[in-house]
Amino acid sequence: MASVNVQEEVSAPANEVWSLISDFGGIQKFANPRFITKCECNGNTPGSVRTITLADGEKIQERLETFEKETYRFSYSILGECSIPVQDYLATTKVTAIDKNKCQIDWQSTFNAVGPAEEAEKIIRGVYTGGVIGIRKALGL
DSSP: OEEEEEEEEESSOHHHHHHHHTOTTOGGGTSOTTTEEEEEESOSSTTOEEEEEETTSOEEEEEEEEEEGGGTEEEEEEESOOSSSEEEEEEEEEEEEEETTEEEEEEEEEEEESSOHHHHHHHHHHHHHHHHHHHHHHTTO
8 A cells, every 4th residue: 555645834824724625625726727627516524525627527536534623634535436546545634733823734645556656656746735835825825
């Protein structure tokens, strides 16, 4: 099993970052529009499913597995097959306050790579680092 873990500090209060990223269907608020063109979601509680449409028309379905408002943490899985070369993908995103105006985003996942693990890890790491860049941009940082 492969894994990726990206930890990034963001110069914003943890509750502001959490408010942005905890909306499971609101990924377009911070995702790069060159990669994600649409997101449809049926809720924001465990079991909810979002369908993300990529720029090339590919669709990825993800299910919200856990949602812990008190600890600013949620996890989600990819359902079925997709263009990302992974299976049994489970990701966890957590926001931790460092001080009143700074927090850390911890975005990690485990998965079975389809093909070379290094290739899958590079893709997933790019998704996470791009997501953090988008979060900063959405917050005006």
